[in-house]
Amino acid sequence: MPGGWESEIVTEFRAVLFDMDGVLIDTEPHWKDLWRNEVFPDVADGEPSLEDVTGRSYTDSIPDLHENYTLAKEPQHYVDLVERQADDLYAEAADGAPVVHDLFDVVRDRGLAVGIVSSAPPDWIETVVDRFGLGPLDLCQSAFDAPGPGKPEPDVYEYAAAALGLDPAETIVVEDSTNGVRAAAAAGATVIRFEIGVAADAMDEATAVVHDAAELEAVLIDLLDGVQ
Known part of the structure; x- marks a missing residue:
């Protein structure tokens, strides 16, 4: 496993949700x-x-x-x-992150839902999805369209999971910021911390912290495949 990390996750995951800024586009x-x-x-x-x-x-x-x-x-x-x-x-x-974008197909090929959950307004998300051809998506959730406070509170991730008919514990979230990681973890999601071009700091709330897109892919696949 990358960096000696080992999964302790036993949940059967049904969706992977990606933050946008810092994860899908280098803004x-x-x-x-x-x-x-x-x-x-x-x-x-x-x-x-x-x-x-x-x-x-x-x-x-x-x-x-x-x-x-x-x-x-x-x-x-x-x-x-x-x-x-x-x-x-x-x-x-701002540049995109093609290796991360390719993970959308990795998720789809396993029959899981894939979505974006972002603090950005809906039209900014739509611009990124169209520019990089990220669709079709099962969910594009802007904090602007979710009730309750935004990140670092858990509401937007709870709302996103509910929109998919899921419990947050059935989701994996890829986040870059401390506020985003805290929001996803507080909702009950399994969180991978990743930021384009940055060696992100460890956080107790993150199940794994990865330092490049290749490591992100390896950890995500291990989680999806139930590697312990």
Whole structure:
């Protein structure tokens, strides 16, 4: 097993759910630059970190930044900033992850459902699915269309599993951010932590932490095949 990891999972999985940013498309370096260079310098009180924003809906994280750290401008200014960058980022500027995209067929070939669960708005998800030919999908779940709070709370993963007629424990989730991992784990999913081009840190909530797409494929297949 990669990295000496051994599965302790006994559940029969019925779906694999992928986060989008940082997993299917390499947007995180662009977003981190925006937060560090154009948003955080406008903070009046305290020192925000990327964990305050990464993996979360920007419509949640920006008001929270304003409340907790006091931004120089009104939250809508920063919302508009994010949305302007997104137009080019998802359509062209950010690279995809073809090896990860190929895992959709690995999941389909085993007769499992495959879906995307993201904090991004539905139209951004649709752009990525169309651009990289990721369909057909059994589920495209945006946190914008799910009731309850977004990541790191479990609601969006609970809602996504229910939409498939499943318990979250019947799902494997591939997530990159700490907020996303915590959300999926709190819902009861088995979580693989992976981020494009980054050696992600270990987390207690993640069943496995992998450092490249090849290792992700190996761990995912072992889980699906019930390797102990």
